[in-house]
Amino acid sequence: xxxxxxxxxxxxxxxxxxxxxxxxxxxxxxxxxxxxxxxxxxxxxxxxxxxxxxxxxxxxxxxxxxxxxxxxxxxxxxxxxxxxxxxxxxxxxxxxxxxxxxxxxxxxxxxxxxxxxxxxxxxxxxxxxxxxxxxxxxxxxxxxxxxxxxxxxxxxxxxxxxxxxxxxxxxxxxxxxxxxxxxxxxxxxxxxxxxxxxxxxxxxxxxxxxxxxxxxxxxxxxxxxxxxxxxxxxxxxxxxxxxxxxxxxxxxxxxxxxxxxxxxxxxxxxxxxxxxxxxxxxxxxxxxxxxxxxxxxxxxxxxxxxxxxxxxxxxxxxxxxxxxxxxxxxxxxxxxxxxxxxxxxxxxxxxxxxxxxxxxxxxxxxxxxxxxxxxxxxxxxxxxxxxxxxxxxxxxxxxxxxxxxxxxxxxxxxxxxxxxxxxxxxxxxxxxxxxxxxxxxxxxxxxxxxxxxxxxxxxxxxxxxxxxxxxxxxxxxxxxxxxxxxxxxxxxxxxxxxxxxxxxxxxxxxxxxxxxxxxxxxxxxxxx
Amino acid sequence: xxxxxxxxxxxxxxxxxxxxxxxxxxxxxxx
Numbered sequence: 001x002x003x004x005x006x007x008x009x010x011x012x013x014x015x016x017x018x019x020x021x022x023x024x025x026x027x028x029x030x031x032x033x034x035x036x037x038x039x040x041x042x043x044x045x046x047x048x049x050x051x052x053x054x055x056x057x058x059x060x061x062x063x064x065x066x067x068x069x070x071x072x073x074x075x076x077x078x079x080x081x082x083x084x085x086x087x088x089x090x091x092x093x094x095x096x097x098x099x100x101x102x103x104x105x106x107x108x109x110x111x112x113x114x115x116x117x118x119x120x121x122x123x124x125x126x127x128x129x130x131x132x133x134x135x136x137x138x139x140x141x142x143x144x145x146x147x148x149x150x151x152x153x154x155x156x157x158x159x160x161x162x163x164x165x166x167x168x169x170x171x172x173x174x175x176x177x178x179x180x181x182x183x184x185x186x187x188x189x190x191x192x193x194x195x196x197x198x199x200x201x202x203x204x205x206x207x208x209x210x211x212x213x214x215x216x217x218x219x220x221x222x223x224x225x226x227x228x229x230x231x232x233x234x235x236x237x238x239x240x241x242x243x244x245x246x247x248x249x250x251x252x253x254x255x256x257x258x259x260x261x262x263x264x265x266x267x268x269x270x271x272x273x274x275x276x277x278x279x280x281x282x283x284x285x286x287x288x289x290x291x292x293x294x295x296x297x298x299x300x301x302x303x304x305x306x307x308x309x310x311x312x313x314x315x316x317x318x319x320x321x322x323x324x325x326x327x328x329x330x331x332x333x334x335x336x337x338x339x340x341x342x343x344x345x346x347x348x349x350x351x352x353x354x355x356x357x358x359x360x361x362x363x364x365x366x367x368x369x370x371x372x373x374x375x376x377x378x379x380x381x382x383x384x385x386x387x388x389x390x391x392x393x394x395x396x397x398x399x400x401x402x403x404x405x406x407x408x409x410x411x412x413x414x415x416x417x418x419x420x421x422x423x424x425x426x427x428x429x430x431x432x433x434x435x436x437x438x439x440x441x442x443x444x445x446x447x448x449x450x451x452x453x454x455x456x457x458x459x460x461x462x463x464x465x466x467x468x469x470x471x472x473x474x475x476x477x478x479x480x481x482x483x484x485x486x487x488x489x490x491x492x493x494x495x496x497x498x499x500x501x502x503x504x505x506x507x508x509x510x511x512x513x514x515x516x517x518x519x520x521x522x523x524x525x526x527x528x
Numbered sequence: 529x530x531x532x533x534x535x536x537x538x539x540x541x542x543x544x545x546x547x548x549x550x551x552x553x554x555x556x557x558x559x
Contacts, residue, residue, distance in 0.1 A: 019559050023552070049536025056543070231529035234537045277558070284551035291548040294540050446558060 013081060014185040016271050019281065021190035024197040026268055026285035027292075028357025030259040031200065033119070035293040036351065037322035039253060040302040044233050044318045046249045047240025052294075054241070054250035058464065059290065063254040065453060065461045066421060067286050069428050070260055071278035072440040074269025083270040083368030085263045085424075086512040087519070093431045099512050101427070104420040105263020106365050107508045111412040111501060112262075113362035114392035115405045118166075120355030121173035122327065123348045125151065125166065130344030136335040144328045154401040163397065170397060173356070178386040180360050181367060184378055185271050189360055196353040197288075203350040204296040210343055211304045217336060223311050229303030232311055244471075251468050257293055258286055259358070261421030267365045279445035300347075301325055304333045326351070363389065373515025375522075395500065402493035403486070410480060411501055418472060422465045425457075434458040 016022040043051045077088035085105025089098040138144050149155045153163025180188045216224045240246045305314045317329050334344035370381035438454045
């Protein structure tokens with residue numbers, strides 16, 4: 001096994017131009033729709049302020065350690081000219097299984113991107129609809145739901161006659177995504193992060209101020225106030241802490257919000273210099289994500305919902321799901337807000353930027369593989385990635401009403417992440433070994449990482465991740481394997497989604513096998 | 529909003545804002 005801290009083989013590899021650019025790019029990867037829609041729901045449904053106790057404990061025990069582990073693996077791989085998890089794991093563990101476990105770090109982000117780009121384009125479309133006031137006459141969540149269904153092409157109605165509008169916004173988002181990737185790491189991804197992330201925070205702060213200064217609507221019930229809205233999210237219910245489900249919800253929220261287990265942090269960290277810090281970088285990205293989540297996300301959507309609809313209705317809204325909160329409840333809130341068109345445009349642009357910075361990140365591991373293992377120049381690697389993404393997104397767009405997107409989100413976007421996160425922490429702590437792993441995390445560190453984290457990473461993080469995976473397998477995975485639970489009309493599409501994912505995973509495994517062989521062959525040629 | 533709610537909100541916001549500010553200032557100094 002190669003020695004850590006060995007000399008750089010980064011010749012010709014791209015690098016981040018600035019540290020703040022890297023931090024914002026990593027934060028951009030982490031900050032997504034979940035920060036603004038999922039977190040407030042999770043807090044309100046799982047003990048309010050008391051939820052923050054397991055939440056912050058899990059941040060310390062799972063979130064930040066895993067961020068450091070992924071940054072450390074990434075920088076280690078980059079030092080040896082490896083920019084994706086398959087080749088990094090192959091370097092860490094010389095067993096055939098390693099590169100196939102690492103294949104998940106290419107399969108997961110690409111597969112998620114097939115629907116994430118489409119969902120991101122909805123935010124851009126709704127920003128446009130907010131500016132033009134297209135949905136401002138709708139009076140109920142049912143009407144807003146029909147507006148959304150018409151937009152998505154799920155039904156033909158008086159609002160939309162097909163999915164043409166949705167497709168147009170998808171193409172715009174797709175082209176922007178590819179254009180950014182064509183710029184490369186420093187001139188594309190980093191520039192986007194330096195522009196979009198500060199703008200996202202400014203928009204969110206403006207919205208927070210607007211929500212906190214809301215007056216109750218005319219004829220409102222006594223509980224329709226900003227204070228009641230904040231209380232809905234923050235008043236602690238300590239009895240919730242006795243329920244294991246609340247602790248698992250907190251652990252799951254931390255895992256998903258930091259976007260660890262995707263294979264992206266590794267790729268981004270591979271462009272760090274061999275002796276540059278990863279400890280402060282990982283902590284900075286995590287803390288920016290927490291600011292966006294706890295301070296901004298925890299204040300906007302549900303607080304506004306309580307002011308306009310009251311506590312009882314907001315409980316139903318929170319229970320209905322993040323998606324309903326974002327695309328069915330928030331439009332109704334925004335249309336009642338004084339200056340609603342402006343604030344609606346800002347709200348959906350904020351979600352668009354959050355989505356775009358993540359969508360760009362989702363494609364970079366594949367671009368890195370095509371460049372490094374197959375020797376393609378950047379432009380050809382990005383264009384090939386774009387073609388694959390465009391083809392992969394078509395069934396998601398065309399078969400949306402048959403649950404195609406939900407299947408990919410479930411298998412790649414939830415199960416895949418948990419499995420990959422669990423396997424990578426095992427490889428890091430048990431194959432590489434905690435001693436070497438700790439050296440790698442603390443090498444070049446600009447902050448003193450408490451030695452307690454050595455124990456946490458070795459034991460607490462793997463056990464915590466194992467517990468989430470096991471519990472999720474029992475509650476969600478086993479029932480999902482039963483095809484009988486799915487509508488008969490949707491079964492061919494669900495099977496199609498499974499076949500597409502299996503085909504993609506197999507294709508990635510084959511490509512990785514030949515790519516790494518080609519890389520090894522070229523290296524032997526260079527040596528001789 | 530109860531007093532306990534304010535305490536939780538205050539502690540969580542202080543923690544998160546403080547940590548983010550510390551990290552960003554340190555990162556910017558490094559640049």
